[in-house]
Amino acid sequence: MKILCTVKRVTDPEVKLKIGADQKSIATDNLKYVLNPFDEIAVEEAIRLRDKHQGEVIVVSVGPSDVSTQLRTALAMGADRAIQIVHAGELDSDGVARLLQKVYEQEKPDVVLMGKLSVDNDSWQAGPLLAEYLGLPQATYASKNDSLESDNEKNKVPGITIEGTTATVVREADGGIETLKVQLPAVITTDLRLNIPRYPSLPNIMKAKKKEIKEHTPQSLGVDVTPKVRVLKFELPPARKAGVKVADSAELLAKLRSEAKVIS
Amino acid sequence: MTLSEEQTLLVKSVRDFCEKKVKPFARQWDKEQRFPKDVVRELGHLGVLGIVVPEALGGSGLGYVEYALVCEEVARYDGSLALTVASHNGLGSGHLGTFGTDAQKKKFMPMLARGEILGAWGLTEPGSGSDSAGMKTTAVKQGSKWILNGTKMFITQGTVAGCYVVLAVTNKEQRHRGITAFMLEPGMKGFTTRPIHDKLGMRSSDTAELIFENVELTDEHVVGEVGSGFIDTMKILDRGRISIAALGVGIIRGALEESLRYSKDRQAFGKPISDFQAIQWKLAAMATDYEAARLLTLRAAALADAKQPFSKEASMAKLFASEAAMRAATEAVQIHGGYGYTQEFPVERYLRDAKLLEIGEGTSEVQRMVIARHLLA
């Protein structure tokens, strides 16, 4: 089985962001980057599926030349090879999906695994757009019935079940769980409770050094990535006002009733 | 000193692991003097328990620079766990992996490197520490057997190890050249251990006394040449000192990071205490000590990787980093004021843990002796 898995470099959620002077970008000085946590889960799931069904995991990323670090991380987790589409300029989800469409057509994988969102832009678009452009079935927000403390999780059993040419995906829906069967090839996006990604081991980090990262550009793939969605302005949320201290529960209830008006 | 992409990744992997699996629990382990077996096993899966062991023997096949980086990272979160990592890698499996026979290595190194068993190393005795050649433990040849008698003191992993390398006198007249290393397994007849509790620091690291009463060994248990045990030991200690230095580097970083956070937060006289120059000078000194200790440590490690002499440099790194760790931990407690004196903050633990670094694998006095001997040679 061939699994294509997308990874994106995102700004480290631990670092406090500053808005750039143009107000349309994030200031990049002192910025740190990590692998999008949802993609990390996708990579983990891809490796578990590969280990169970044989085959290979190909990770793909779009971004400036130094996203090779995030690709190396995925390779160190256990992916087999990587594709890097070098692009330093602006990019929207539509551009990403169109680039991935080309990679899909070249690689012809059985499954595409993607994070359901990336924690920086939070637009939840790339997966569904890709499925649409490819005319493939999709299952979004893949989760599982087992808990993250279960033995299955400890034994790294995949949460997505693949039998023949179908995949069974458990999705977290509002207030419940939905189980879907999709025909492969399909695009599956991963949610937080699907698995706990592994820490790359020291020997695997060294092995990753020897794995292939193949480079493309939007030009070489023949894709125009001029954004269709443009950021006009970023603003920080307003600073939170200081709270008030109440003397006792009676005062708290009175304030909730008369000032906050959240109870009656 | 810039790190390669792989080095950056391995530091990050160990750091992420420690943030999640060590940091939240280190205080409790210290309090209960509990050796965190499960986490140690997981460190084995990460490849942290066979850092310099060749891949062919189940290890990570890395060098001493990576070894130092990993020790720093673990020590940033927990000195005790870092002592486990350092002593297992450097002393127990280090001695067997470097001087053991092919048969011994084939049998034990893969298990040691994966952390399925832990290594321990017995040099110190109740009556001899700095003067380690003054040991009293003897191994006497009787026919085809060696009969081992004596006691070893303060042995890290003493009650939890699956493989012990123990030094014993095999020829009293020859002193330094009459000491031999032997390999023991737990459960051998006549071999018992007694845990040592209530240490000042490094409290969740396992420390024990080893007692040998007519333990029967054979030539297959001899590690290295008969009579070369002490010379080999000096080489093991040179490398071990790089890891103890790295523990110091990690503790300094912990002290600095905690102090930065606290001093920006804590208010006195209407402003954060980090606004006071007295506090700023302490922070500046800690940060400078961190960089200096780290450079000395990585330099000794890089020399070891390049197969150049590094004994003097390792002693300098160990001496400087352990004393700087004591300074940094003391200042961190000072910056935290009364709260620093309680277990509410980790800095008092750093102080207790740092003290061991000035004692273990050669006291500061011994390091100065070694350095001076090199200077005057």
Ligand SMILES: Cc1cc2nc3c(=O)[nH]c(=O)nc-3n(C[C@H](O)[C@H](O)[C@H](O)COP(=O)(O)OP(=O)(O)OC[C@H]3O[C@@H](n4cnc5c(N)ncnc54)[C@H](O)[C@@H]3O)c2cc1C
């Ligand atoms: C937590 C812990 C873990 C340890 N783990 C291990 C282990 O795994 N394996 C192992 O073999 N050992 C281990 N040790 C033992 C450690 O290496 C010794 O404690 C150390 O080498 C000092 O020896 P000593 O305790 O006998 O002190 P001593 O040698 O008695 O020293 C007492 C004091 O005298 C000073 N002194 C001694 N000789 C001189 C001299 N010539 N000139 C100037 N000053 C001198 C010393 O510096 C020290 O200040 C461990 C110890 C501890 C506390």
